[in-house]
Amino acid sequence: MKCMLCWLLTLICIAAETMGYGLHGIPIARRINTRLMSVEMKQEGVSRDEILNQMQLSKEEIKEYVRKGTAPEFALPDDSTIETPYQRGLLATHFGVTFLNLMMAISCMHLDNINNILSYIAVIIGSIILGDFSTGVFHWSVDNYGSIKTPIFGSVCVAFQGHHESPWTITFRSFANNVYKICYGTIPALIILSVFTNIDPMVRTFFSLYINWWLISQEFHKYSHMRKAPKIIKYLQDWGIILSKKEHGLHHTSPFEAHYCILTGICNPLLDRTNFFRYLERIIYKLTKNTPNTWNADNDLQNVY
Ligand SMILES: [Zn+2]
Ligand SMILES: [Zn+2]
Numbered sequence: 001m002k003c004m005l006c007w008l009l010t011l012i013c014i015a016a017e018t019m020g021y022g023l024h025g026i027p028i029a030r031r032i033n034t035r036l037m038s039v040e041m042k043q044e045g046v047s048r049d050e051i052l053n054q055m056q057l058s059k060e061e062i063k064e065y066v067r068k069g070t071a072p073e074f075a076l077p078d079d080s081t082i083e084t085p086y087q088r089g090l091l092a093t094h095f096g097v098t099f100l101n102l103m104m105a106i107s108c109m110h111l112d113n114i115n116n117i118l119s120y121i122a123v124i125i126g127s128i129i130l131g132d133f134s135t136g137v138f139h140w141s142v143d144n145y146g147s148i149k150t151p152i153f154g155s156v157c158v159a160f161q162g163h164h165e166s167p168w169t170i171t172f173r174s175f176a177n178n179v180y181k182i183c184y185g186t187i188p189a190l191i192i193l194s195v196f197t198n199i200d201p202m203v204r205t206f207f208s209l210y211i212n213w214w215l216i217s218q219e220f221h222k223y224s225h226m227r228k229a230p231k232i233i234k235y236l237q238d239w240g241i242i243l244s245k246k247e248h249g250l251h252h253t254s255p256f257e258a259h260y261c262i263l264t265g266i267c268n269p270l271l272d273r274t275n276f277f278r279y280l281e282r283i284i285y286k287l288t289k290n291t292p293n294t295w296n297a298d299n300d301l302q303n304v305y
Contacts, residue, residue: 072169075162076155081172087180094183094215097190098208104194105204123206128264131213136261136268138214140277143256144292145284156181161293164256170222178222182215217243217263224248224262240264255297278304 072081111117139160146157159181163170170178189211193204220243223229229237229245237244243265251259258272259265271277278301281292285302295302 072172073166074169075158075165079159081169081174081177083174083177087176090180090183090187091176094186094190097187097194098212101190101194101204101208104197105201105208108201109205119202120205123202124209127206127209128213129266131210131217132261132263132265133267133271134210134214135217135263136271137280139260139262140280143260144281144294145290164252164254167225167252171226173222175219179215179218182218186211186215213263220264221248221262240266255294255301257294257298257301275304 074080109116109120111120142153142157142160143164146153148154148158150157190208193199193207193211223233223237224243224245225248226233226245228234233242236242241264243262247259247265247268248262257277259268260277261267261271281295281302284290284292291302
């Protein structure tokens with residue numbers, strides 16, 4: 001129950017941030033402007049002390065700026081940390097269709113006995129575990145295969161592989177800017193789900209949450225890279241409810257061969273201990289003769305059994 005409450009709280013915090021207020025109480029638009037201003041001034045060769053002076057920041061904002069320190073660097077030429085109304089619109093659509101699906105499920109739920117209540121709790125936990133596993137498989141696939149020439153997923157492959165070069169860039173992104181590309185997958189999936197009106201409410205609850213974790217995981221990923229995450233996020237990371245800095249930090253060393261799951265990281269120990277991804281890599285190699293980037297970085301990995 002404590003776990004569920006924490007997840008609910010996290011969603012509320014993220015929703016609050018989407019509506020324009022950061023967890024430090026600084027409006028997010030102001031935080032983004034601060035970052036952009038500092039990046040521009042840095043490019044013009046202005047020193048950090050001078051930047052802080054010119055921006056007339058509050059104590060809280062100085063802390064925010066100093067901990068970022070470095071300017072974002074992009075793997076894709078058309079990428080940017082500027083949040084746009086289009087990105088906000090996609091995010092609002094995503095949460096709108098999620099809300100619709102959850103309302104459809106709730107209207108058919110029968111929570112009149114303990115067995116049903118326990119079943120729904122199991123559905124929520126199951127969606128989180130399968131969600132974590134799925135983020136791992138997706139992350140592994142785009143880290144290891146594909147390039148800008150890959151159809152549909154080319155830009156995603158470059159973005160994930162580029163993230164290894166400049167992992168701090170993600171911390172400059174607002175919620176909408178960080179996750180809007182994932183909405184291209186989640187919105188159609190949620191719309192398809194809502195079209196099937198006769199689905200069992202448990203199945204609808206499971207898929208509504210599961211599809212949401214695809215998107216939320218990228219925001220948790222961002223928090224795991226922040227030098228100083230917001231307090232509530234830090235607590236959730238420390239309690240192991242969401243992806244921790246330490247867990248994801250283990251992924252960020254060459255050859256980037258492990259710790260791929262980014263929702264909670266709960267599946268990482270089992271997947272890494274069983275060499276799950278090495279097995280997948282060998283199957284793909286047998287079928288296509290494509291070698292993963294991890295093998296290219298460390299030859300010994302192709303012999304792991
Ligand atoms: Zn990676
Ligand atoms: Zn990362």
